[in-house]
Amino acid sequence: MSGTDPVDALLAIRRVTREASMAASAEDALWEFTRALPSLVGRPHAERQSACTTFMLTPDARHHLIVAPMNFLPEQYHERVDVNLGHPAHVRETCMPLLLRETGNYPTFVKILQTFRAGSAMFAPLMWQGRYLGTLICASSIPATFSENDLAVHETVAAVMSSVWTAHNGADWMAGLDLDSLPERVAGPDGSSLVR
Numbered sequence: 789m790s791g792t793d794p795v796d797a798l799l800a801i802r803r804v805t806r807e808a809s810m811a812a813s814a815e816d817a818l819w820e821f822t823r824a825l826p827s828l829v830g831r832p833h834a835e836r837q838s839a840c841t842t843f844m845l846t847p848d849a850r851h852h853l854i855v856a857p858m859n860f861l862p863e864q865y866h867e868r869v870d871v872n873l874g875h876p877a878h879v880r881e882t883c884m885p886l887l888l889r890e891t892g893n894y895p896t897f898v899k900i901l902q903t904f905r906a907g908s909a910m911f912a913p914l915m916w917q918g919r920y921l922g923t924l925i926c927a928s929s930i931p932a933t934f935s936e937n938d939l940a941v942h943e944t945v946a947a948v949m950s951s952v953w954t955a956h957n958g959a960d961w962m963a964g965l966d967l968d969s970l971p972e973r974v975a976g977p978d979g980s981s982l983v984r
Contacts, residue, residue, distance in 0.1 A: 797828050797941045805948055814958035818842050818856035821949050825926050826858065828945075829910070829938040837904045837929040842914065842949065843869060843876045844922035844958070846967055852876055852922065853962065853970070861902045863983075866965065868972045873981060874898035875911055879923045885912040885946075887939045890931040900973060900981050907931035910939050912946035916954050924949060 804824045811817035826838035839859040843852030851868035854860065871877060875897065879886055888909045891897045899905055906927035914921040924946040928934065934942075976982035 792829050792935070792937045792941055794937065794941070797944075800824060800828050801941075801945060801948060805952065808952045809955075811956065814953055814956035814961040815856050817952045817956045818949060818958075819858075821924075821945055821952075822856045822858045825924075825942070825945055826928075829926060829941050830908075830928055830933040831930075831935075833930045833933070835930065836933065838927065839901050839903055839906070840924075840926045842922050842924050844914075844953075844962065845871070845880070845920060847959070847963065848967075851967070851972065852880075853965075853967070855922070859903055863971070864902060864973075866970050867983070868967065868970050869900060869981075870972065870974045873973065873975055874900055875909070876900075876923045876925065879911045879913050880920055883913045883915060883920055885939055885943050886910070887934060887936065889934060892931065895979070898975065898979055898981055901927055904929045908933040910934050910942045912939070912943045914946050914950040914953065916950050921950055921953060921958070 804820050808817040808820040822840040825840045841857040842855045844855045854867045891906050907930050909927040912924045971983045973981050
């Protein structure tokens, strides 16, 4: 089993941060990271599908907004997710990272991603001056894909993304969206979620 090379990850984070600094908007800057992160972390597997996104807290603190999604269905782009739904809610409450090596071991796991069922997932809070901004999520279709080393890289990327989001005036970018017109995902039956 090969793991994440920390030196390679550090060099990639340096490159991606430079690219993000030149992005046209806060979301474009975050996309630089969500596109790159799945290739930096996790155990390689020929059948592996990956997804990555940020769940950014909306100004009314009632939802997480899906921002900069990679490998999400198009209809989930800028979807509002009930702030109390799933493990992103746990990260918001605790402001601590979370590694689910095998999501099947967690009866509280809620399937929010509609592209595939995550077998392994990582979550890390985006924080700025002690304030919760959102959660960085990376998921794999294969159980036991992610390790503690991967979570450390994930946390580092989340810390950098917090600064990038703030430098690109992410709050102003979000204020320019008509949030009430966007679809809302809520808890569904049997550990699922649905759009209303």
